[in-house]
Amino acid sequence: MNDLSQASAHAFQLLLSGNSEIWEIISLSFGVSFSAILIATPPALVIAFFLAFFQFPMRRALISLFNTFMSVPAVIIGLTLYLLLSRSGPLGDLRLLFTDKAMVIGQIMLSFPLLVAMAHASFQAADRRAWETAITLGASPARAFFTLMYEVRFGLIAAIVAGFGRVVAEIGCSMMVGGNILHATRNIPTAIALETSKGEFAQGIALGMVLLVLSLSLNAGVSIFQGKGELQA
Amino acid sequence: MSSLINFSNITISLSGKSILNIDQLDVPAHQCTLLTGRNGSGKTTLFKIMAGLLKPNSAEVHYQGLEMTWKQAKPYIQKDIIYLHQQPYLFDASVADNIAYGLHRLGENKAAAHKKVMQALDWANLSHLAHRSAKQLSGGEKQRVALTRARILSPRLLLLDEPTASMDTDAKQQTSLLLQRLKSEGVSIMISSHETHTIDHIADRHLHIENGQINTLERAVHSNKVTVLNTPKFNA
Ligand SMILES: Nc1ncnc2c1ncn2[C@@H]1O[C@H](COP(=O)(O)OP(=O)(O)OP(=O)(O)O)[C@@H](O)[C@H]1O
Ligand SMILES: [Mg+2]
Numbered sequence: 001m002n003d004l005s006q007a008s009a010h011a012f013q014l015l016l017s018g019n020s021e022i023w024e025i026i027s028l029s030f031g032v033s034f035s036a037i038l039i040a041t042p043p044a045l046v047i048a049f050f051l052a053f054f055q056f057p058m059r060r061a062l063i064s065l066f067n068t069f070m071s072v073p074a075v076i077i078g079l080t081l082y083l084l085l086s087r088s089g090p091l092g093d094l095r096l097l098f099t100d101k102a103m104v105i106g107q108i109m110l111s112f113p114l115l116v117a118m119a120h121a122s123f124q125a126a127d128r129r130a131w132e133t134a135i136t137l138g139a140s141p142a143r144a145f146f147t148l149m150y151e152v153r154f155g156l157i158a159a160i161v162a163g164f165g166r167v168v169a170e171i172g173c174s175m176m177v178g179g180n181i182l183h184a185t186r187n188i189p190t191a192i193a194l195e196t197s198k199g200e201f202a203q204g205i206a207l208g209m210v211l212l213v214l215s216l217s218l219n220a221g222v223s224i225f226q227g228k229g230e231l232q233a
Numbered sequence: 234m235s236s237l238i239n240f241s242n243i244t245i246s247l248s249g250k251s252i253l254n255i256d257q258l259d260v261p262a263h264q265c266t267l268l269t270g271r272n273g274s275g276k277t278t279l280f281k282i283m284a285g286l287l288k289p290n291s292a293e294v295h296y297q298g299l300e301m302t303w304k305q306a307k308p309y310i311q312k313d314i315i316y317l318h319q320q321p322y323l324f325d326a327s328v329a330d331n332i333a334y335g336l337h338r339l340g341e342n343k344a345a346a347h348k349k350v351m352q353a354l355d356w357a358n359l360s361h362l363a364h365r366s367a368k369q370l371s372g373g374e375k376q377r378v379a380l381t382r383a384r385i386l387s388p389r390l391l392l393l394d395e396p397t398a399s400m401d402t403d404a405k406q407q408t409s410l411l412l413q414r415l416k417s418e419g420v421s422i423m424i425s426s427h428e429t430h431t432i433d434h435i436a437d438r439h440l441h442i443e444n445g446q447i448n449t450l451e452r453a454v455h456s457n458k459v460t461v462l463n464t465p466k467f468n469a
Contacts, residue, residue, distance in 0.1 A: 129322035132286050136316045137335035138386060147334075151325055 004201070011206035021182075022206055029187035032100055033168040036107035037115075041160055044115035049145060051116070052123035053131065063120065069113035075172030077109050082176045098179035103187070106173035111163040118162060122155030122229065123148070154229035158222045165218035169211060237262040237389060237421050238310070239295040243282060246290060252278050253289070254445045260390060265412070265422040265435050270442035276425040277319070279442065280392040283423075284316035313389040319398060321379030323367035328359065328378055331367045335386040349385060357381040357411060373404025380411050390421045398426075409435065 014022050050056075051063055083089050085097040096102045130151045134144035149156060171189035178185035180194055188207045196204040236259050243255040252275045260266065260283075270276050281287035285307045294306035301309075323331050329350050336346045354360045357377050362370065367378060376396060383391055393412075397405045413435050416422055424436065439450040 127322060129318050129320075130324070132281070132316070133318070133322045133324075134334075135286060135311065136284055136314075137382065138312060138338040139334075143337070147324065 007201035008205055010202035011209065014202060014206045015210070019206075022203060024183065025186050025188060025191045025207065026210055028100065028185070029168060029189075032103045032174075032187060033107060033164055035104045036111060036167055037160060037164050039104070040108045040112050040115055040163065044112055045119050045149065045156065046145075048116050048119035049123050049148070051120050052126070053128075066113045066116045066120070070117055072113075073172060074106075074110055074170040075176065077106055078173035078176030081106050081109065081173070085177060097177060098181060098185060100178065100185050102177040103174050103185060106177050107167035107170070110170060110173055111167050114166055115159055115163045118159030119156055122152045122159065125155070125229075126152045152229065154225045158225035158229065161218050161221045161225065165215060165222070168218075169215055235262045236260065236295075238314075240283065241293045241295070243279070243292040244290045245278060245282065245287075247278070252445060253282075255279070255447050258283075258440075258447055260421060260423065261438070262389075262421055263416070263419050264437040265416050265424065266438045266440060267436035268423055268425045268440045268442060270425070270427065272427050274427075274442045275445060276427075276442060277394055280316055280394055280423070280425060283310065283390075284314045284392055285311035286316060314392060315383040315386065315388040315390075316392045317376075317379050317383060317394060317396065319395040320372065321375050323370070323375055323378060325368055326366075327364050328367050328370070329354065329363045331378055332382045332385060334382060338386075353381050353385045356384070356414075358407075371404075373400050373407065376400070376404070376408055377411060380408070380415070384415060384418075384420070388420060390423065391415065393422065393424045395426055396424060 051059060051066075081102065082097065084091045085094065085102055086092055087097075096105070126148060130148055131144055134147045135141070139147060169189060171193060174180075174185070174187055175190050175193070178187070178190065180186050180190040186194075188211050192204045192207050192211070195201070195207070238260045240258040240260075241256060243253055243258065244251070245253045258279075268276055268279070278287065282289045282292060282303070285303075289303055292303035294301045294303060294310065296306055296309055299306075324334065332353055333346055333350045336349060341349070351360070351363075354363050357380065359374075359377060359381060362374065362378070367375070370378065380391075396408055396412075400408065412422060412424075416435060422435075441448045441450050
């Protein structure tokens with residue numbers, strides 16, 4: 001018990017003193033997850049829009065596919081990616097295994113179905129008149145798309161925040177394709193797992209607090225934006 | 234009476250059901266046409282085809298001396314014909330920004346666009362609402378903003394879907410006034426309604442849609458009296 005309170009006090013100290021290793025891990029986590037969401041979001045939004053606004057063969061099937069892929073465990077995505085990227089795998093020549101790039105790819109795969117499904121729900125709820133009005137007022141399809149995104153922006157922001165929340169906290173995929181290498185691929189979740197298993201509680205607790213605060217605020221953010229979207233509709 | 238645009242052989246089926254089968258639809262220039270028909274008769278569907286928003290199964294368009302398929306005509310009709318929804322959709326922005334929306338296409342600079350918007354607001358007597366959020370306006374106010382937003386683009390033809398449904402007398406009068414001004418400015422107008430309504434006195438011509446086809450009804454110009462020739466039933 002005494003150990004635990006001592007460790008917690010030490011954890012605060014580590015965070016506040018700007019312990020370079022801890023902040024390096026935090027910034028790597030953010031960098032990887034930001035990159036993943038940044039890359040995944042534009043194509044996800046376009047696909048979600050097409051799924052919501054146009055009729056084409058296989059549309060229903062695609063929607064259920066994205067919904068289903070949302071529930072694929074991170075560690076399975078990690079395993080698949082590991083097999084693809086390992087030396088003998090089909091993409092082995094890219095030499096991406098155990099790099100932060102591999103982690104970004106994994107997080108893109110992890111967040112993509114969630115982004116599509118949530119954005120699709122927002123576009124689905126959008127008013128068709130918004131699109132028609134933009135077109136009849138002379139907007140190009142591209143501009144009409146941006147107008148529509150603006151009209152449902154709260155729902156889309158909620159989707160992006162939820163996507164970020166999912167990838168920043170996942171451990172299975174990062175562990176498998178990143179390898180938890182200090183200064184290279186160690187992010188918050190893998191560091192927590194490692195430090196704790198070594199009995200180094202202070203760093204684990206410090207990073208845990210960061211992740212907890214982050215996850216709670218992201219979740220609150222999702223609810224706030226979803227609420228705003230509903231109010232507006 | 235010169236023709237602005239002529240549609241022929243318009244057919245469309247939705248969910249396997251034939252909705253429209255129109256041989257000829259001529260829209261005269263500088264005139265106001267009233268289009269009546271029961272609920273579900275296909276007025277909205279026809280307007281959306283005419284505005285280039287809904288793809289028909291077939292349609293030919295005669296416009297500006299060109300004979301085109303609907304697909305070929307789409308860029309022209311999207312540019313010159315503006316469709317206004319029964320309940321107009323205003324973007325989540327101020328009234329002034331809504332009115333400025335279409336000016337983007339004309340590529341005008343900010344100052345010129347701003348001036349145009351101010352003039353348009355003045356034209357519609359909406360200056361006092363310029364900075365209000367468009368989402369908060371009443372139905373009648375929204376309709377007038379939508380009309381102004383369309384007018385600023387100098388369309389050749391305005392298609393108004395039941396513009397005065399669910400409006401009180403005062404709002405109807407204000408809308409009617411704006412429509413009359415638009416007509417005097419040379420804009421052709423088509424108004425749809427499931428009943429002959431209070432603003433139809435500005436109409437020069439009366440079409441009726443039934444069983445997917447269009448009949449011309451004779452009417453005394455600028456009077457409220459409508460003579461039904463082909464004896465379709467009205468919910469007057
Ligand atoms: N997307 C669609 N799929 C299937 N049927 C449709 C679709 N849109 C419209 N319809 C049908 O087409 C017919 C014509 O509809 P439309 O909205 O054009 O009628 P309307 O004359 O505008 O009616 P109202 O006076 O109620 O506005 C209706 O029977 C309607 O049910
Ligand atoms: Mg209608």
